[in-house]
Amino acid sequence: MRRFSTFLAGAILAAGCGSPAPLRLGIVLDRDGERGAILAASDINAAGGIRGRPLELRILRGLSPTSAKVAFMAADSLALDPTILAVVGHTNSSASLAGAQVYNEHHLVQIAPTTTAPLYSEAGRYSFRLVGSDTHQGAFLARVVLADSVHPRTALLYVNDDYGRGLREPVEANLSSGGVTPVYEAPYSSGADFTDIDDVAHAIIRSRPELLMWLGRAPELRRLLPALRAALPNLRVLSSDGFSGSDSPPDSTGRMIGVRYVRFLNMNDPTPAERALRDRFNRRRQRDSVWQGGFSDQYVMGYQAVHLLAEAIRDKGADREGIRSYLSELGSTRPAFPGVDGPIRFDQHGDPEAKYYLDEVTAHGSKAVPLPFLGRP
Amino acid sequence: MIGVRDKPRARSLRRVMLLGAVAFGLLATTFVLAFGFLSNSIRQGLDDSTDQLVREERIADEIVSSSYNQQVVAYRYLERPSEAGMDEFRQKGQQAYAGIRQYLFHPMPLGARLKVEAIKEAHEKFEVAAQHAFDLLQSGDSAAARARVATLTAPAAALEQAVGSFIADREQQRATLRVQQTAALHRLQLTTALVALALALTAILMAHLLRRRVVLPLYDLSTAVRQLGAGADHVPLAPQRYEEFQMLADSFDGMFESIRKSRHQVQARNRELTRTLDELRRTQRELVQREKLSAMGEMLAGLAHELNNPLAGILGLAECIKMDLAESDDPKAREMVAIMVDPLVAESLRARDLVRNLLHFARQSTEQAEPVHLLGAIDVAIGLRQHEFSLAGKSIEIEVADDLYVVAQPQKLQHAIINIANNALDALRDGDGSRLKIGATRDDAAVVVVFEDEGPGFRQPDRAFDPFYTTKSVGDGTGLGLSLVHRFVQEAGGSIWADNVPGGGARVTMQLQSAPHTERKTAVG
Numbered sequence: 001m002r003r004f005s006t007f008l009a010g011a012i013l014a015a016g017c018g019s020p021a022p023l024r025l026g027i028v029l030d031r032d033g034e035r036g037a038i039l040a041a042s043d044i045n046a047a048g049g050i051r052g053r054p055l056e057l058r059i060l061r062g063l064s065p066t067s068a069k070v071a072f073m074a075a076d077s078l079a080l081d082p083t084i085l086a087v088v089g090h091t092n093s094s095a096s097l098a099g100a101q102v103y104n105e106h107h108l109v110q111i112a113p114t115t116t117a118p119l120y121s122e123a124g125r126y127s128f129r130l131v132g133s134d135t136h137q138g139a140f141l142a143r144v145v146l147a148d149s150v151h152p153r154t155a156l157l158y159v160n161d162d163y164g165r166g167l168r169e170p171v172e173a174n175l176s177s178g179g180v181t182p183v184y185e186a187p188y189s190s191g192a193d194f195t196d197i198d199d200v201a202h203a204i205i206r207s208r209p210e211l212l213m214w215l216g217r218a219p220e221l222r223r224l225l226p227a228l229r230a231a232l233p234n235l236r237v238l239s240s241d242g243f244s245g246s247d248s249p250p251d252s253t254g255r256m257i258g259v260r261y262v263r264f265l266n267m268n269d270p271t272p273a274e275r276a277l278r279d280r281f282n283r284r285r286q287r288d289s290v291w292q293g294g295f296s297d298q299y300v301m302g303y304q305a306v307h308l309l310a311e312a313i314r315d316k317g318a319d320r321e322g323i324r325s326y327l328s329e330l331g332s333t334r335p336a337f338p339g340v341d342g343p344i345r346f347d348q349h350g351d352p353e354a355k356y357y358l359d360e361v362t363a364h365g366s367k368a369v370p371l372p373f374l375g376r377p
Numbered sequence: 378m379i380g381v382r383d384k385p386r387a388r389s390l391r392r393v394m395l396l397g398a399v400a401f402g403l404l405a406t407t408f409v410l411a412f413g414f415l416s417n418s419i420r421q422g423l424d425d426s427t428d429q430l431v432r433e434e435r436i437a438d439e440i441v442s443s444s445y446n447q448q449v450v451a452y453r454y455l456e457r458p459s460e461a462g463m464d465e466f467r468q469k470g471q472q473a474y475a476g477i478r479q480y481l482f483h484p485m486p487l488g489a490r491l492k493v494e495a496i497k498e499a500h501e502k503f504e505v506a507a508q509h510a511f512d513l514l515q516s517g518d519s520a521a522a523r524a525r526v527a528t529l530t531a532p533a534a535a536l537e538q539a540v541g542s543f544i545a546d547r548e549q550q551r552a553t554l555r556v557q558q559t560a561a562l563h564r565l566q567l568t569t570a571l572v573a574l575a576l577a578l579t580a581i582l583m584a585h586l587l588r589r590r591v592v593l594p595l596y597d598l599s600t601a602v603r604q605l606g607a608g609a610d611h612v613p614l615a616p617q618r619y620e621e622f623q624m625l626a627d628s629f630d631g632m633f634e635s636i637r638k639s640r641h642q643v644q645a646r647n648r649e650l651t652r653t654l655d656e657l658r659r660t661q662r663e664l665v666q667r668e669k670l671s672a673m674g675e676m677l678a679g680l681a682h683e684l685n686n687p688l689a690g691i692l693g694l695a696e697c698i699k700m701d702l703a704e705s706d707d708p709k710a711r712e713m714v715a716i717m718v719d720p721l722v723a724e725s726l727r728a729r730d731l732v733r734n735l736l737h738f739a740r741q742s743t744e745q746a747e748p749v750h751l752l753g754a755i756d757v758a759i760g761l762r763q764h765e766f767s768l769a770g771k772s773i774e775i776e777v778a779d780d781l782y783v784v785a786q787p788q789k790l791q792h793a794i795i796n797i798a799n800n801a802l803d804a805l806r807d808g809d810g811s812r813l814k815i816g817a818t819r820d821d822a823a824v825v826v827v828f829e830d831e832g833p834g835f836r837q838p839d840r841a842f843d844p845f846y847t848t849k850s851v852g853d854g855t856g857l858g859l860s861l862v863h864r865f866v867q868e869a870g871g872s873i874w875a876d877n878v879p880g881g882g883a884r885v886t887m888q889l890q891s892a893p894h895t896e897r898k899t900a901v902g
Contacts, residue, residue: 067494067498068494068497069491069494069495072487072490072491072494076487097481098490098494100482101481101482101490102487102490104482105484119478119481122482123482124482160501160502160504160505161497161501162497165474186505186508186512187501187504187505187508188505189501189502189505193502193505196509199509199512199513200509200512202512202516203512203515203516206515206516
């Protein structure tokens with residue numbers, strides 16, 4: 001079974017005969033992240049490329065949200081391609097962690113834009129990401145819960161993989177330190193293995209929670225939420241960042257309205273670059289009916305990850321080790337990179353500064369939720 | 378002798394041996410270090426792989442143990458639900474997950490990573506399945522809970538199978554690694570053997586070079602010394618490769634040359650001494666001869682004076698008797714003349730000649746020596762004897778250059794030549810030979826005149842010049858001829874000696890002082 005459907009982004013460059021050899025990046029992202037990467041490459045090539053050479057993306061499409069097993073294969077394929085200078089991917093924490101093992105073995109820089117698993121900090125010198133570790137997100141989510149004067153009865157459901165388990169620990173620890181013990185806590189299996197929906201719903205309902213903390217992704221929540229809403233109409237839902245992935249189709253039924261979830265972008269007060277990028281996104285969506293969904297974190301992170309790598313190549317040349325060196329120097333021996341949502345710099349683990357915001361699903365999309373500790377966990 | 382300019386530039390043996398020793402030492406050290414490094418590397422590799430497998434198996438044991446314990450806790454919880462049981466279940470799950478996470482950044486091949494992921498997924502499914510059973514139990518639906526418990530065995534078995542598969546895979550990889558390392562060890566052993574062989578060959582080569590470049594040159598030098606000791610005049614020494622040997626060869630060469638010169642000097646001095654000794658002996662003989670002749674001369678002079686007067690009276694009376702008898706008419710008287718008086722007169726004359734010769738022998742010459750044309754003197758003397766030689770059927774061969782002059786008394790020189798010729802003629806008459814050969818050559822300040830006949834030779838060459846020594850029949854010779862010749866030569870300041878020609882015949886060699894070329898004088902008396 002070959003699930004790899006590899007193609008080169010033709011829109012990146014019309015590479016004619018005799019034109020300089022392209023510089024290539026590997027892309028293993030979800031739909032939104034891939035769109036952001038393609039847009040960034042298009043911008044770069046329109047501006048003359050990198051040192052006169054076009055930037056080319058080798059996109060492994062449809063592999064990002066899959067299991068670690070497939071991620072190994074994808075990473076192996078990219079790492080063994082000597083023309084690939086760096087990789088942007090993967091989206092899923094399990095996949096990113098799996099890929100990180102391969103990339104570090106082959107000394108190939110990996111930027112996993114929206115991977116949040118705490119374990120990723122230990123992945124190696126070649127692994128970077130553009131969002132904070134779930135160690136911080138867990139604290140952020142706990143502070144959101146604890147911000148209520150009366151602590152709600154909280155049920156905690158987490159996806160039983162690297163992402164959910166990695167996030168559960170800091171959430172539970174911070175809730176516990178705030179005096180909150182979940183009235184119900186259980187793992188669930190994602191995707192096709194999420195079969196016992198009624199049993200899970202009944203278990204949650206029996207515990208009569210006021211707040212459901214969802215440390216998982218949107219598709220399973222979408223399947224579970226009608227049963228919960230029917231029995232617990234006042235149930236509030238607070239989700240981790242996994243909810244905002246591009247795997248989430250538009251909520252035409254309205255059953256997700258009111259769900260609050262973590263974002264990495266400040267939709268309430270976007271930066272000029274962020275706003276300009278969102279305008280371009282919206283114009284494109286109006287033009288192209290295929291472009292569905294909202295202006296997601298994945299889109300922005302994919303976009304600025306490619307720009308960041310292009311700058312590294314521009315500075316250090318087509319050298320894998322040079323690119324790693326450039327990224328590790330950001331914010332220390334060289335200025336931070338001006339990202340779309342603010343300066344990008346990395347600590348010694350390849351982690352950026354953690355920034356979290358809260359959005360709420362509305363009938364027309366989403367809106368930012370003001371927080372007393374806005375932007376800081 | 379070896380010319381220094383032609384010698385190739387020699388190298389320092391000390392430096393070459395030092396370099397050779399250093400090179401060999403470096404080679405051996407490199408080999409030892411490389412061998413140590415490789416063996417250590419292989420051993421380290423084996424240790425590392427063993428340690429890694431031990432760690433992995435320990436982790437796997439932890440996962441399996443935690444999973445099994447989690448299963449036990451789950452089943453126990455389903456029997457007797459309690460909050461502590463739930464906490465324990467989650468704790469065991471965390472332990473299993475922590476074990477799995479230890480594999481995450483462990484160095485291992487892709488296949489092993491996939492198996493770790495399979496373990497993780499199996500564990501995740503087991504936990505979720507157990508949680509659902511717990512939920513059912515909490516809801517009071519015991520039948521559904523029991524049914525759910527029955528389904529737990531599948532994820533548990535999957536988990537166990539995943540862990541087992543991983544361990545089997547790692548053991549297989551370790552077995553492969555062990556095979557590779559064993560092969561590496563064998564390669565190392567082979568390399569060691571090859572390097573040892575190379576070292577042995579290097580040692581043999583060095584020994585060969587040592588023999589060729591050190592031992593053999595030394596042997597050649599010692600051979601040359603032995604040859605020199607055995608009397609060799611020159612022993613060539615090949616150019617040496619090393620400057621130490623070249624210095625030694627140069628020293629030997631210098632020594633050879635010095636010895637050769639010394640030897641030549643000794644030989645020359647030896648020859649000179651021999652010649653001096655010969656001259657001394659000859660001088661001694663001459664002195665003895667001279668003393669002998671001098672004593673004999675004095676005696677003969679007195680004797681001759683005493684004999685001369687009676688002989689004169691006898692001869693006068695004999696001639697008177699002959700005249701009287703010859704004038705007699707008596708035939709018997711005349712017959713008496715023929716039979717008795719004539720022999721008496723003849724013998725008296727012969728006695729008178731003998732006395733005269735004795736007087737000649739005893740008398741010191743007063744004639745002045747002067748340059749004499751040698752060939753002229755020989756022609757005059759031989760002209761007087763040519764007729765006698767012809768009558769006897771003998772010949773005289775003269776090979777004398779016309780430009781030779783000697784210092785001598787002309788009359789005595791001719792007389793000496795006649796005496797030698799007479800002596801030779803008498804000898805030729807006794808034998809089968811027919812020729813007297815006279816030759817002369819110039820030798821520095823002297824002229825050497827050689828008389829060689831083909832007669833029987835001297836019986837005693839040393840006594841040839843003794844007075845009255847003769848081997849002729851009584852009455853055929855007085856034994857004074859060669860003695861007179863000897864005296865003449867001595868008076869002329871020359872020397873004379875007698876020996877025999879190796880092929881037969883007598884040889885008389887006369888050495889006279891060479892005279893400057895002057896107006897030619899005829900040696901006619």
